[in-house]
Amino acid sequence: MTGTFTPMPGGAALHRQVLAQASMEARLMLRNGEQLLLAVVIPVIVLVGAVKGGQHLDLSPSVLDGRPLVDLFTPGVLALAIMSTSFTSLAIATGFERRYGVIKRLGASPLPRLGLLAGKVLALVLVELVQLFVIGGVGQLLGWTPEPGAVGFLLAVVLGTAAFAALGLLVAGTLRAEATLAAANLIYLLLLAGGAVVLPASAYGGFGSFAEWLPSGALGEAVRTAFLDGAVAWRDLGVLLGWAVLGSALTARTFTWE
Amino acid sequence: MSYGDKTAVDGLSLAVDRGSITAVLGPNGAGKTTTLETCEGYRRPHSGRVRVLGLDPIADRRRLLPRIGVMLQGQGAWSGVRAMEMLRHIARLHAHPLDVDMLSDRLGLDECGRTPYRRLSGGQQQRLGLAMALVGRPEIVFVDEPTAGMDPAARRTTWELLREMRADGVTVVLTTHYLEEAEQLADRVHIIDHGRLIASGSPLELTRGGTAATIRLVVTRPFPPGAPDSLRIALGDATEVTQLDERSLLVIGPADSTTLARVSHWCEEQGVLPESLTLGRRSLEDVFLELTGRELQP
Structure with a gap:
Protein backbone atom coordinates (compact mmCIF):
# COMPACT_ATOMS: atom_id res chain seq x y z
CA MET A 1 0.00 0.00 0.00
CA THR A 2 1.43 3.35 -0.95
CA GLY A 3 -0.22 6.61 -0.14
CA THR A 4 0.82 10.18 -0.65
CA PHE A 5 2.76 10.26 2.60
CA THR A 6 4.06 6.69 2.74
CA PRO A 7 7.51 7.09 4.27
CA MET A 8 10.40 7.11 1.83
CA PRO A 9 13.03 8.94 3.85
CA GLY A 10 16.59 9.73 2.93
CA GLY A 11 18.99 12.56 2.30
CA ALA A 12 19.90 13.66 -1.22
CA ALA A 13 23.46 12.95 -2.39
CA LEU A 14 25.79 15.18 -0.35
CA HIS A 15 27.07 17.16 -3.35
CA ARG A 16 23.49 17.95 -4.34
CA GLN A 17 22.74 19.16 -0.84
CA VAL A 18 25.85 21.34 -0.83
CA LEU A 19 24.97 22.78 -4.25
CA ALA A 20 21.40 23.49 -3.14
CA GLN A 21 22.67 25.23 0.00
CA ALA A 22 25.27 27.24 -1.91
CA SER A 23 22.84 28.47 -4.56
CA MET A 24 20.28 29.34 -1.90
CA GLU A 25 22.78 31.36 0.13
CA ALA A 26 24.27 33.09 -2.91
CA ARG A 27 20.81 34.08 -4.14
CA LEU A 28 19.85 35.46 -0.73
CA MET A 29 23.11 37.41 -0.53
CA LEU A 30 22.73 38.96 -3.98
CA ARG A 31 19.07 39.76 -3.38
CA ASN A 32 19.61 41.53 -0.08
CA GLY A 33 20.03 45.26 -0.60
CA GLU A 34 22.60 45.91 2.12
CA GLN A 35 24.65 42.88 1.16
CA LEU A 36 24.64 43.94 -2.50
CA LEU A 37 25.73 47.42 -1.46
CA LEU A 38 28.66 45.92 0.38
CA ALA A 39 29.52 43.38 -2.30
CA VAL A 40 29.33 45.47 -5.45
CA VAL A 41 28.22 49.08 -5.05
CA ILE A 42 30.77 50.25 -2.47
CA PRO A 43 33.76 48.61 -4.22
CA VAL A 44 32.77 50.15 -7.57
CA ILE A 45 32.37 53.60 -5.96
CA VAL A 46 35.75 53.22 -4.25
CA LEU A 47 37.38 52.17 -7.52
CA VAL A 48 35.91 54.97 -9.64
CA GLY A 49 36.45 57.54 -6.89
CA ALA A 50 40.08 56.56 -6.27
CA VAL A 51 40.98 56.47 -9.95
CA LYS A 52 39.22 59.71 -10.91
CA GLY A 53 40.25 61.54 -7.73
CA GLY A 54 43.87 60.38 -8.11
CA GLN A 55 43.92 61.62 -11.71
CA HIS A 56 42.70 65.08 -10.69
CA LEU A 57 45.35 65.23 -7.99
CA ASP A 58 47.99 64.20 -10.54
CA LEU A 59 49.10 61.28 -8.36
CA SER A 60 51.67 58.95 -9.82
CA PRO A 61 53.00 56.66 -7.11
CA SER A 62 56.52 55.38 -7.66
CA VAL A 63 55.35 51.74 -7.36
CA LEU A 64 53.46 52.22 -10.64
CA ASP A 65 56.50 53.20 -12.67
CA GLY A 66 54.41 55.47 -14.86
CA ARG A 67 51.47 53.07 -15.32
CA PRO A 68 47.92 54.40 -14.82
CA LEU A 69 46.39 54.55 -11.34
CA VAL A 70 43.67 52.05 -12.30
CA ASP A 71 46.33 49.31 -12.45
CA LEU A 72 46.97 49.91 -8.76
CA PHE A 73 43.43 50.42 -7.55
CA THR A 74 41.59 47.63 -9.40
CA PRO A 75 43.57 44.85 -7.64
CA GLY A 76 43.11 46.68 -4.34
CA VAL A 77 39.37 46.94 -4.83
CA LEU A 78 39.18 43.26 -5.81
CA ALA A 79 40.87 42.48 -2.49
CA LEU A 80 38.36 44.75 -0.74
CA ALA A 81 35.50 42.87 -2.41
CA ILE A 82 36.85 39.51 -1.25
CA MET A 83 37.13 40.89 2.26
CA SER A 84 33.61 42.35 2.26
CA THR A 85 32.03 39.09 1.11
CA SER A 86 33.99 36.53 3.05
CA PHE A 87 34.19 38.56 6.26
CA THR A 88 31.41 41.12 6.60
CA SER A 89 28.63 39.48 4.58
CA LEU A 90 29.33 36.02 5.95
CA ALA A 91 29.45 37.23 9.56
CA ILE A 92 26.20 39.21 9.26
CA ALA A 93 24.36 36.45 7.39
CA THR A 94 25.48 33.78 9.85
CA GLY A 95 24.64 35.97 12.84
CA PHE A 96 21.07 36.39 11.65
CA GLU A 97 20.77 32.74 10.66
CA ARG A 98 21.52 31.88 14.25
CA ARG A 99 19.02 34.47 15.46
CA TYR A 100 16.22 33.33 13.14
CA GLY A 101 16.69 29.65 13.91
CA VAL A 102 17.70 28.86 10.31
CA ILE A 103 20.73 26.94 11.45
CA LYS A 104 18.66 25.09 14.02
CA ARG A 105 16.11 24.19 11.33
CA LEU A 106 18.82 23.03 8.92
CA GLY A 107 20.28 21.07 11.83
CA ALA A 108 17.20 18.85 11.66
CA SER A 109 17.58 18.33 7.92
CA PRO A 110 19.80 15.75 6.24
CA LEU A 111 22.42 18.45 5.53
CA PRO A 112 25.40 17.77 7.82
CA ARG A 113 27.33 20.62 9.47
CA LEU A 114 30.29 20.11 7.17
CA GLY A 115 27.94 20.27 4.19
CA LEU A 116 26.51 23.52 5.51
CA LEU A 117 30.02 24.94 5.85
CA ALA A 118 30.91 23.76 2.33
CA GLY A 119 27.70 25.31 1.01
CA LYS A 120 28.59 28.61 2.65
CA VAL A 121 32.11 28.61 1.19
CA LEU A 122 30.77 27.76 -2.26
CA ALA A 123 28.23 30.58 -1.98
CA LEU A 124 31.05 32.99 -1.12
CA VAL A 125 32.97 31.85 -4.21
CA LEU A 126 29.88 32.36 -6.40
CA VAL A 127 29.39 35.89 -5.09
CA GLU A 128 33.10 36.61 -5.51
CA LEU A 129 32.83 35.55 -9.15
CA VAL A 130 30.05 38.08 -9.68
CA GLN A 131 32.20 40.72 -7.96
CA LEU A 132 35.22 39.84 -10.12
CA PHE A 133 33.18 40.33 -13.30
CA VAL A 134 31.63 43.63 -12.21
CA ILE A 135 34.77 45.20 -10.69
CA GLY A 136 37.05 43.77 -13.38
CA GLY A 137 34.64 45.12 -16.02
CA VAL A 138 34.55 48.60 -14.49
CA GLY A 139 38.35 48.48 -14.22
CA GLN A 140 38.62 47.62 -17.91
CA LEU A 141 36.37 50.55 -18.77
CA LEU A 142 38.76 52.77 -16.83
CA GLY A 143 41.69 51.34 -18.76
CA TRP A 144 42.94 48.55 -16.47
CA THR A 145 45.57 46.28 -18.07
CA PRO A 146 46.39 43.47 -15.62
CA GLU A 147 49.55 41.41 -15.85
CA PRO A 148 48.76 37.69 -16.29
CA GLY A 149 48.75 36.75 -12.62
CA ALA A 150 46.07 34.08 -12.49
CA VAL A 151 47.97 31.75 -10.15
CA GLY A 152 48.84 34.43 -7.65
CA PHE A 153 45.29 35.82 -7.79
CA LEU A 154 43.67 32.40 -7.36
CA LEU A 155 45.86 31.60 -4.35
CA ALA A 156 45.07 35.02 -2.89
CA VAL A 157 41.33 34.42 -3.34
CA VAL A 158 41.47 30.98 -1.74
CA LEU A 159 43.63 31.92 1.22
CA GLY A 160 42.04 35.35 1.66
CA THR A 161 38.56 33.84 1.66
CA ALA A 162 39.66 31.16 4.13
CA ALA A 163 41.26 33.68 6.50
CA PHE A 164 38.40 36.19 6.43
CA ALA A 165 35.66 33.55 6.53
CA ALA A 166 37.22 32.00 9.62
CA LEU A 167 37.40 35.45 11.26
CA GLY A 168 33.84 36.25 10.17
CA LEU A 169 32.51 33.07 11.74
CA LEU A 170 34.53 33.86 14.87
CA VAL A 171 32.68 37.18 15.20
CA ALA A 172 29.27 35.66 14.34
CA GLY A 173 29.84 32.83 16.81
CA THR A 174 30.74 34.99 19.78
CA LEU A 175 28.42 38.01 19.43
CA ARG A 176 24.68 38.53 19.19
CA ALA A 177 23.25 39.18 15.72
CA GLU A 178 22.99 42.97 16.16
CA ALA A 179 26.45 43.22 17.69
CA THR A 180 27.80 41.10 14.82
CA LEU A 181 26.21 43.50 12.34
CA ALA A 182 27.87 46.47 14.04
CA ALA A 183 31.26 44.84 14.61
CA ALA A 184 31.54 43.36 11.11
CA ASN A 185 30.76 46.70 9.48
CA LEU A 186 33.07 48.63 11.79
CA ILE A 187 36.00 46.27 11.24
CA TYR A 188 35.36 46.44 7.49
CA LEU A 189 35.49 50.26 7.54
CA LEU A 190 38.63 50.32 9.70
CA LEU A 191 40.40 47.87 7.41
CA LEU A 192 39.20 49.77 4.33
CA ALA A 193 40.68 52.98 5.71
CA GLY A 194 43.78 51.74 7.48
CA GLY A 195 44.27 48.10 6.53
CA ALA A 196 46.40 48.54 3.39
CA VAL A 197 43.80 46.80 1.27
CA VAL A 198 42.99 49.39 -1.43
CA LEU A 199 46.13 51.47 -0.92
CA PRO A 200 49.48 49.67 -0.77
CA ALA A 201 51.18 49.32 2.60
CA SER A 202 53.90 51.68 1.40
CA ALA A 203 51.32 54.48 1.35
CA TYR A 204 50.95 54.29 5.15
CA GLY A 205 54.49 55.30 6.05
CA GLY A 206 55.74 53.66 9.24
CA PHE A 207 52.35 52.04 9.92
CA GLY A 208 52.67 50.18 6.62
CA SER A 209 55.13 47.65 8.04
CA PHE A 210 52.46 46.73 10.62
CA ALA A 211 49.58 46.79 8.11
CA GLU A 212 51.41 44.22 5.97
CA TRP A 213 50.79 41.69 8.71
CA LEU A 214 47.05 42.33 8.81
CA PRO A 215 44.94 39.95 6.72
CA SER A 216 43.67 42.94 4.75
CA GLY A 217 47.17 44.17 3.97
CA ALA A 218 48.39 40.72 3.04
CA LEU A 219 45.39 40.12 0.76
CA GLY A 220 45.77 43.54 -0.87
CA GLU A 221 49.50 43.00 -1.47
CA ALA A 222 48.93 39.49 -2.81
CA VAL A 223 46.33 40.63 -5.37
CA ARG A 224 48.44 43.66 -6.35
CA THR A 225 51.54 41.49 -6.80
CA ALA A 226 49.51 39.14 -9.01
CA PHE A 227 48.10 41.81 -11.32
CA LEU A 228 50.85 44.47 -11.18
CA ASP A 229 53.87 42.15 -11.45
CA GLY A 230 52.31 38.92 -12.66
CA ALA A 231 54.04 37.24 -9.69
CA VAL A 232 53.08 35.20 -6.63
CA ALA A 233 53.46 37.01 -3.30
CA TRP A 234 54.54 34.07 -1.18
CA ARG A 235 55.18 36.13 1.95
CA ASP A 236 51.69 37.64 1.90
CA LEU A 237 50.08 34.31 1.09
CA GLY A 238 51.94 32.91 4.09
CA VAL A 239 50.47 35.67 6.27
CA LEU A 240 46.97 34.85 5.00
CA LEU A 241 47.54 31.16 5.70
CA GLY A 242 48.59 32.07 9.23
CA TRP A 243 45.42 34.08 9.78
CA ALA A 244 43.34 31.24 8.28
CA VAL A 245 44.88 28.72 10.67
CA LEU A 246 44.57 31.03 13.68
CA GLY A 247 41.00 32.02 12.79
CA SER A 248 39.91 28.43 12.19
CA ALA A 249 41.42 27.26 15.45
CA LEU A 250 39.67 30.01 17.43
CA THR A 251 36.41 29.48 15.57
CA ALA A 252 36.54 25.74 16.12
CA ARG A 253 36.90 26.37 19.87
CA THR A 254 34.21 28.99 20.20
CA PHE A 255 31.66 28.58 17.43
CA THR A 256 28.34 26.95 18.11
CA TRP A 257 25.88 26.68 15.26
CA GLU A 258 22.88 27.63 17.37
CA MET B 1 16.79 17.50 31.75
CA GLU B 205 -9.21 5.61 28.46
CA LEU B 206 -8.29 8.91 29.96
CA THR B 207 -11.90 9.91 30.08
CA ARG B 208 -12.64 6.51 31.64
CA GLY B 209 -13.69 4.50 28.62
CA GLY B 210 -16.91 4.59 26.63
CA THR B 211 -19.16 4.29 29.64
CA ALA B 212 -17.36 6.91 31.67
CA ALA B 213 -19.56 9.91 31.76
CA THR B 214 -20.88 12.77 33.74
CA ILE B 215 -24.39 13.52 34.83
CA ARG B 216 -25.11 17.09 35.74
CA LEU B 217 -28.24 17.36 37.86
CA VAL B 218 -29.93 20.70 38.42
CA VAL B 219 -32.96 20.92 40.69
CA THR B 220 -35.60 23.59 41.25
CA ARG B 221 -34.93 24.21 44.96
CA PRO B 222 -31.68 23.96 46.98
CA PHE B 223 -30.63 20.46 48.03
CA PRO B 224 -31.08 19.47 51.66
CA PRO B 225 -27.80 19.25 53.68
CA GLY B 226 -25.68 16.15 53.07
CA ALA B 227 -27.12 15.61 49.63
CA PRO B 228 -23.84 14.60 47.89
CA ASP B 229 -23.11 11.93 50.49
CA SER B 230 -26.59 10.47 50.41
CA LEU B 231 -26.54 10.37 46.60
CA ARG B 232 -23.13 8.66 46.63
CA ILE B 233 -24.49 6.02 48.97
CA ALA B 234 -27.53 5.57 46.75
CA LEU B 235 -25.38 5.13 43.63
CA GLY B 236 -22.63 2.92 45.00
CA ASP B 237 -18.84 3.06 45.01
CA ALA B 238 -18.28 3.42 41.26
CA THR B 239 -19.36 7.03 41.25
CA GLU B 240 -18.13 10.34 42.52
CA VAL B 241 -20.50 13.10 43.46
CA THR B 242 -19.48 16.74 43.67
CA GLN B 243 -21.73 19.59 44.62
CA LEU B 244 -21.29 22.41 42.11
CA ASP B 245 -23.60 24.90 43.76
CA GLU B 246 -26.70 24.78 45.97
CA ARG B 247 -28.93 23.56 43.15
CA SER B 248 -26.58 21.44 41.03
CA LEU B 249 -24.57 18.27 41.45
CA LEU B 250 -22.01 16.59 39.21
CA VAL B 251 -21.99 12.82 39.10
CA ILE B 252 -18.99 11.11 37.54
CA GLY B 253 -19.49 7.46 36.81
CA PRO B 254 -21.24 5.12 34.38
CA ALA B 255 -24.17 6.99 32.85
CA ASP B 256 -26.30 3.92 32.28
CA SER B 257 -30.04 3.50 32.81
CA THR B 258 -29.53 1.98 36.28
CA THR B 259 -27.71 5.07 37.45
CA LEU B 260 -30.34 7.34 35.92
CA ALA B 261 -33.14 5.36 37.62
CA ARG B 262 -31.32 5.62 40.95
CA VAL B 263 -30.79 9.36 40.54
CA SER B 264 -34.48 9.96 39.87
CA HIS B 265 -35.50 7.65 42.74
CA TRP B 266 -33.12 9.59 45.04
CA CYS B 267 -34.71 12.89 43.90
CA GLU B 268 -38.14 11.52 44.86
CA GLU B 269 -36.84 10.47 48.30
CA GLN B 270 -35.24 13.87 48.89
CA GLY B 271 -38.35 15.69 47.72
CA VAL B 272 -36.50 17.65 45.04
CA LEU B 273 -37.66 18.18 41.49
CA PRO B 274 -35.07 17.84 38.71
CA GLU B 275 -35.00 20.86 36.47
CA SER B 276 -32.45 19.42 34.09
CA LEU B 277 -30.42 16.25 33.85
CA THR B 278 -27.53 16.55 31.40
CA LEU B 279 -25.40 13.60 30.30
CA GLY B 280 -21.90 14.24 29.08
CA ARG B 281 -18.76 12.33 28.43
CA ARG B 282 -16.00 13.38 30.76
CA SER B 283 -13.70 15.57 28.70
CA LEU B 284 -9.92 15.71 28.76
CA GLU B 285 -10.42 19.11 30.28
CA ASP B 286 -12.10 17.51 33.31
CA VAL B 287 -9.27 14.98 33.53
CA PHE B 288 -6.67 17.68 33.37
CA LEU B 289 -8.44 19.72 35.99
CA GLU B 290 -8.65 16.76 38.35
CA LEU B 291 -5.01 15.77 37.85
CA THR B 292 -3.38 19.16 38.14
CA GLY B 293 -5.95 21.17 40.00
CA ARG B 294 -5.78 23.89 37.37
CA GLU B 295 -7.14 24.81 34.01
CA LEU B 296 -5.03 24.10 30.93
CA GLN B 297 -6.08 27.24 29.13
CA PRO B 298 -6.94 30.51 30.76
Missing part, protein backbone atom coordinates in the same frame (compact mmCIF):
# COMPACT_ATOMS: atom_id res chain seq x y z
CA SER B 2 17.73 20.50 33.87
CA TYR B 3 18.65 24.13 33.35
CA GLY B 4 20.59 25.45 36.27
CA ASP B 5 18.68 24.22 39.28
CA LYS B 6 15.35 24.17 37.46
CA THR B 7 14.40 20.75 36.23
CA ALA B 8 12.39 20.99 33.05
CA VAL B 9 11.73 17.32 32.44
CA ASP B 10 12.13 14.76 35.16
CA GLY B 11 11.71 11.02 35.09
CA LEU B 12 9.57 11.15 32.00
CA SER B 13 9.00 7.75 30.48
CA LEU B 14 6.85 7.27 27.45
CA ALA B 15 6.75 5.13 24.35
CA VAL B 16 5.22 5.79 20.97
CA ASP B 17 3.71 3.21 18.61
CA ARG B 18 4.61 3.24 14.96
CA GLY B 19 1.92 4.58 12.66
CA SER B 20 0.03 6.30 15.44
CA ILE B 21 -0.60 9.84 16.50
CA THR B 22 0.70 10.65 19.96
CA ALA B 23 -0.10 13.91 21.65
CA VAL B 24 2.01 15.35 24.43
CA LEU B 25 -0.35 17.60 26.31
CA GLY B 26 0.47 20.09 28.97
CA PRO B 27 0.37 23.74 29.97
CA ASN B 28 3.05 26.21 28.92
CA GLY B 29 6.34 25.43 30.59
CA ALA B 30 5.38 21.82 31.28
CA GLY B 31 8.40 20.50 29.33
CA LYS B 32 6.71 19.57 26.05
CA THR B 33 9.26 21.25 23.79
CA THR B 34 12.16 19.99 25.88
CA THR B 35 10.83 16.45 25.51
CA LEU B 36 10.51 16.80 21.75
CA GLU B 37 13.90 18.42 21.30
CA THR B 38 15.50 15.59 23.25
CA CYS B 39 13.98 13.13 20.75
CA GLU B 40 15.22 15.29 17.86
CA GLY B 41 18.78 15.24 19.17
CA TYR B 42 18.94 18.94 20.01
CA ARG B 43 19.37 18.24 23.70
CA ARG B 44 21.36 15.65 25.53
CA PRO B 45 19.45 14.08 28.42
CA HIS B 46 21.30 14.37 31.74
CA SER B 47 20.17 10.92 32.60
CA GLY B 48 18.00 8.25 31.10
CA ARG B 49 17.75 6.84 27.63
CA VAL B 50 16.07 8.04 24.46
CA ARG B 51 15.65 5.90 21.35
CA VAL B 52 13.96 7.02 18.16
CA LEU B 53 13.51 4.31 15.51
CA GLY B 54 15.97 2.34 17.64
CA LEU B 55 18.63 5.04 17.25
CA ASP B 56 20.26 7.31 19.79
CA PRO B 57 19.29 10.88 18.79
CA ILE B 58 22.75 12.20 19.72
CA ALA B 59 25.15 9.39 18.85
CA ASP B 60 23.31 8.28 15.70
CA ARG B 61 22.10 11.75 14.74
CA ARG B 62 23.37 11.64 11.16
CA ARG B 63 21.59 8.36 10.49
CA LEU B 64 18.43 9.45 12.27
CA LEU B 65 17.95 12.92 10.80
CA PRO B 66 17.00 11.92 7.25
CA ARG B 67 14.31 9.64 8.69
CA ILE B 68 12.53 12.19 10.85
CA GLY B 69 10.63 15.37 10.09
CA VAL B 70 10.79 18.27 12.50
CA MET B 71 8.52 21.24 12.92
CA LEU B 72 9.99 23.76 15.33
CA GLN B 73 7.97 26.21 17.33
CA GLY B 74 8.25 29.33 15.19
CA GLN B 75 10.90 30.70 12.86
CA GLY B 76 13.51 28.52 11.19
CA ALA B 77 13.74 30.37 7.87
CA TRP B 78 15.74 33.26 6.42
CA SER B 79 13.79 36.50 6.79
CA GLY B 80 14.11 37.32 3.09
CA VAL B 81 13.41 33.88 1.65
CA ARG B 82 10.13 33.36 -0.23
CA ALA B 83 7.79 30.75 1.21
CA MET B 84 7.92 28.30 -1.68
CA GLU B 85 11.62 28.91 -2.22
CA MET B 86 12.23 27.76 1.35
CA LEU B 87 10.06 24.68 0.91
CA ARG B 88 11.81 23.77 -2.35
CA HIS B 89 15.17 24.19 -0.66
CA ILE B 90 14.32 21.75 2.13
CA ALA B 91 12.88 19.37 -0.50
CA ARG B 92 16.20 19.42 -2.39
CA LEU B 93 18.05 18.20 0.67
CA HIS B 94 16.04 14.95 0.55
CA ALA B 95 16.28 11.98 -1.78
CA HIS B 96 12.57 11.40 -2.44
CA PRO B 97 10.73 14.55 -1.44
CA LEU B 98 7.00 14.99 -1.77
CA ASP B 99 5.73 17.04 -4.67
CA VAL B 100 6.05 20.56 -3.27
CA ASP B 101 3.20 21.89 -5.42
CA MET B 102 0.84 19.24 -4.06
CA LEU B 103 1.96 20.03 -0.52
CA SER B 104 1.57 23.79 -0.93
CA ASP B 105 -1.84 23.24 -2.46
CA ARG B 106 -2.90 21.02 0.45
CA LEU B 107 -1.67 23.50 3.02
CA GLY B 108 -2.90 26.61 1.21
CA LEU B 109 0.61 27.96 0.72
CA ASP B 110 0.12 28.92 -2.93
CA GLU B 111 -1.56 32.14 -1.83
CA CYS B 112 1.71 33.28 -0.24
CA GLY B 113 4.29 31.33 -2.26
CA ARG B 114 6.25 34.41 -3.32
CA THR B 115 5.90 36.29 -0.04
CA PRO B 116 9.12 36.79 1.97
CA TYR B 117 9.11 34.81 5.19
CA ARG B 118 9.17 37.90 7.42
CA ARG B 119 5.89 39.08 5.87
CA LEU B 120 3.99 35.79 6.33
CA SER B 121 1.27 35.75 8.97
CA GLY B 122 1.76 33.56 12.02
CA GLY B 123 -0.60 30.95 10.58
CA GLN B 124 1.20 30.94 7.23
CA GLN B 125 4.56 30.49 8.97
CA GLN B 126 3.07 27.57 10.87
CA ARG B 127 1.79 25.95 7.67
CA LEU B 128 5.16 26.42 5.99
CA GLY B 129 6.87 24.92 9.03
CA LEU B 130 4.58 21.91 8.84
CA ALA B 131 5.24 21.54 5.10
CA MET B 132 9.00 21.58 5.76
CA ALA B 133 8.59 18.81 8.32
CA LEU B 134 6.64 16.59 5.91
CA VAL B 135 8.38 17.20 2.61
CA GLY B 136 11.18 14.66 3.13
CA ARG B 137 8.70 11.76 3.51
CA PRO B 138 9.84 10.95 7.05
CA GLU B 139 8.95 7.90 9.10
CA ILE B 140 8.28 10.03 12.16
CA VAL B 141 7.29 13.66 12.35
CA PHE B 142 7.75 15.68 15.51
CA VAL B 143 5.48 18.68 15.36
CA ASP B 144 5.66 21.26 18.11
CA GLU B 145 2.33 23.08 18.57
CA PRO B 146 1.39 22.53 14.92
CA THR B 147 -1.79 24.56 14.90
CA ALA B 148 -0.86 27.42 17.23
CA GLY B 149 -1.86 30.64 15.54
CA MET B 150 -3.87 28.94 12.79
CA ASP B 151 -7.42 29.90 12.00
CA PRO B 152 -10.08 27.19 12.50
CA ALA B 153 -10.15 26.25 8.81
CA ALA B 154 -6.39 25.78 8.63
CA ARG B 155 -6.55 23.80 11.86
CA ARG B 156 -9.08 21.36 10.35
CA THR B 157 -6.93 21.04 7.20
CA THR B 158 -3.92 20.27 9.35
CA TRP B 159 -5.81 17.63 11.31
CA GLU B 160 -6.94 16.02 8.04
CA LEU B 161 -3.38 15.98 6.81
CA LEU B 162 -2.02 14.44 10.00
CA ARG B 163 -4.74 11.75 9.93
CA GLU B 164 -3.92 10.98 6.32
CA MET B 165 -0.26 10.66 7.21
CA ARG B 166 -1.13 8.21 9.97
CA ALA B 167 -3.19 6.19 7.49
CA ASP B 168 -0.13 6.10 5.20
CA GLY B 169 2.02 4.72 8.02
CA VAL B 170 3.73 7.84 9.32
CA THR B 171 4.20 8.13 13.08
CA VAL B 172 3.15 11.53 14.37
CA VAL B 173 4.26 12.99 17.69
CA LEU B 174 2.77 16.36 18.46
CA THR B 175 2.67 18.71 21.38
CA THR B 176 -0.35 20.81 22.00
CA HIS B 177 -2.10 22.74 24.65
CA TYR B 178 -5.40 22.46 22.81
CA LEU B 179 -7.42 19.74 24.49
CA GLU B 180 -9.70 19.47 21.51
CA GLU B 181 -6.73 18.78 19.28
CA ALA B 182 -5.53 15.92 21.46
CA GLU B 183 -9.05 14.53 21.77
CA GLN B 184 -9.75 14.71 18.03
CA LEU B 185 -6.44 13.45 16.72
CA ALA B 186 -4.48 11.38 19.11
CA ASP B 187 -4.41 7.62 19.54
CA ARG B 188 -2.52 8.14 22.75
CA VAL B 189 -2.29 11.17 24.96
CA HIS B 190 0.47 11.81 27.47
CA ILE B 191 -0.31 14.57 29.91
CA ILE B 192 2.74 16.20 31.42
CA ASP B 193 3.01 18.89 34.00
CA HIS B 194 6.12 20.31 35.67
CA GLY B 195 8.21 17.94 33.56
CA ARG B 196 6.49 14.84 34.90
CA LEU B 197 4.17 12.43 33.19
CA ILE B 198 0.91 12.53 35.10
CA ALA B 199 -1.35 10.42 32.88
CA SER B 200 -1.20 8.35 29.70
CA GLY B 201 -3.78 6.62 27.60
CA SER B 202 -6.11 6.92 24.69
CA PRO B 203 -8.49 9.86 24.93
CA LEU B 204 -11.23 7.34 25.75
